Amino acid sequence: MSDDVMPLEESYCGFIAIVGRPNVGKSTLLNYLLEQKISITSRKPQTTRHRIMGIKTMDRHQFVYVDTPGMHKHQKKAINRAMNSAATGALDGVDVVLFVVERLVFTEEDEMVLLALEKVKAPVLLLINKIDLLEPKSRERLLPHIQKLSQKRHFDEVIPLSVLGSHNLDTVEECVKKYLPQGPFLFPEDQVTDKSSRFLAAEIIREKITRQLGDELPYEATVEIEKYTQQGDVLHIHGLVLVDKNSQKQIIIGKNGDRLKLIGSSARIDMEKAFDTKVMLNLWVKVKGGWADDERALHSLGYFQD
Ligand code: GDP
Ligand code: MG
Numbered sequence: 001m002s003d004d005v006m007p008l009e010e011s012y013c014g015f016i017a018i019v020g021r022p023n024v025g026k027s028t029l030l031n032y033l034l035e036q037k038i039s040i041t042s043r044k045p046q047t048t049r050h051r052i053m054g055i056k057t058m059d060r061h062q063f064v065y066v067d068t069p070g071m072h073k074h075q076k077k078a079i080n081r082a083m084n085s086a087a088t089g090a091l092d093g094v095d096v097v098l099f100v101v102e103r104l105v106f107t108e109e110d111e112m113v114l115l116a117l118e119k120v121k122a123p124v125l126l127l128i129n130k131i132d133l134l135e136p137k138s139r140e141r142l143l144p145h146i147q148k149l150s151q152k153r154h155f156d157e158v159i160p161l162s163v164l165g166s167h168n169l170d171t172v173e174e175c176v177k178k179y180l181p182q183g184p185f186l187f188p189e190d191q192v193t194d195k196s197s198r199f200l201a202a203e204i205i206r207e208k209i210t211r212q213l214g215d216e217l218p219y220e221a222t223v224e225i226e227k228y229t230q231q232g233d234v235l236h237i238h239g240l241v242l243v244d245k246n247s248q249k250q251i252i253i254g255k256n257g258d259r260l261k262l263i264g265s266s267a268r269i270d271m272e273k274a275f276d277t278k279v280m281l282n283l284w285v286k287v288k289g290g291w292a293d294d295e296r297a298l299h300s301l302g303y304f305q306d
Contacts, residue, residue: 013062014095014180019117021109023099025129027207028163030054030065033173055187061177062185066094096179102130104138104145112153114152123156127172130164145156177232182192192230193200197275198228204270205239205283209265220254234278237271243284249285260285 018026034054056063091097097120117124127148134142146158157175157228162166202223209221227238243249253260260283268281 009032009060010182011060011185012177012180013183013185015064015065015066015093016096016098016176017066017091017094018098018100019091020100021107021113024102025163025243028098029098029100029127029129029172032163032166032169033063033065043058054175057185057187062187063176063180063182064186065095091116091122094120094122095181096176097122097124098127098176099124100129101149102128103133104141106145106149109158117153124153125159125172125179126150126155127177128160129159129163131160131161131167153184159215176207199227200274201228201237201271202239204274205241205263205267208267209241211261211266212259213251221248230277232262234280235271236280236282238282240283241283242288243285244288246287249287 018030020026033055054065084155097117099113099117128142130145131139131142142160144158149155150158156179159168159174159175160173163169202225206221206223222242224240224242225237226240227236227244229236239286241252243252251259252263254262264281264283267283268279271279271281
């Protein structure tokens with residue numbers, strides 16, 4: 001009789017936060033971990049406690065990756081305060097924290113992130129990215145560097161890696177796996193993200209802007225989708241890009257509108273892949289006067305989490 005009783009397969013599911021100062025490679029890492037091009041890298045609010053960036057389900061393991069907005073050392077502007085508080089809050093209740101740094105560098109901003117990790121009880125894995133950029137002769141400095149960092153706090157694992165060089169990425173996933181708590185899957189197995197397509201569209205546009213402009217914009221632009229309608233075979237999307245200043249608007253638009261066209265066409269290609277349909281994309285850039293210093297405007301844009 002007991003032969004009829006199948007043992008329940010154990011499953012593991014957990015929230016994994018990827019933290020680190022800007023430019024260390026968090027988004028790039030997430031893209032690889034999710035094995036897909038589009039990652040959700042947003043500062044928009046979430047209905048859940050975490051900003052879910054992507055979900056990966058493999059056999060009996062479900063990885064729910066959550067992101068934090070960049071942590072900035074200057075606290076002057078309201079937007080920075082908002083970003084910092086949101087960043088810290090996002091670490092409550094996560095199961096694993098991936099703290100990403102790069103090469104042999106440890107800056108004041110890295111130090112800030114470390115500070116935000118002080119109260120974290122979850123295992124923290126230190127990922128030292130971009131080791132492909134290390135000269136052979138400076139590689140021998142890696143071990144002393146790791147030892148120095150390990151004196152700053154306890155890290156459950158330290159993994160030197162190169163996301164672009166595809167070095168040690170499997171190790172990262174294997175290590176994360178070890179720390180996922182046992183429990184049922186929280187999301188359907190085929191779910192890549194818990195976001196709506198509309199949201200995904202905004203994220204694709206925002207990602208293209210960031211790609212195109214890099215450091216030229218002090219903050220990543222906000223994107224709102226004003227229209228999202230399927231008409232016959234074609235999905236019509238209107239995206240509104242909100243920036244701080246007129247000078248930023250000019251930068252995004254570019255000479256003769258070239259840059260905006262590039263942003264639009266690459267975004268459209270990704271959207272067509274993501275939504276599996278033809279897409280007609282229109283983009284506008286608008287200046288939202290003084291919003292970086294206006295907490296009320298920030299609230300309405302959803303920068304604050306309650
Ligand atoms: P984030 O701000 O932490 O999300 O950083 P991004 O993922 O946007 O990456 C910042 C820059 O670092 C991009 O230009 C990436 O291509 C680059 N990058 C990421 N990982 C690596 C790596 O392993 N090696 C090198 N050389 N560059 C990397
Ligand atoms: Mg990023």
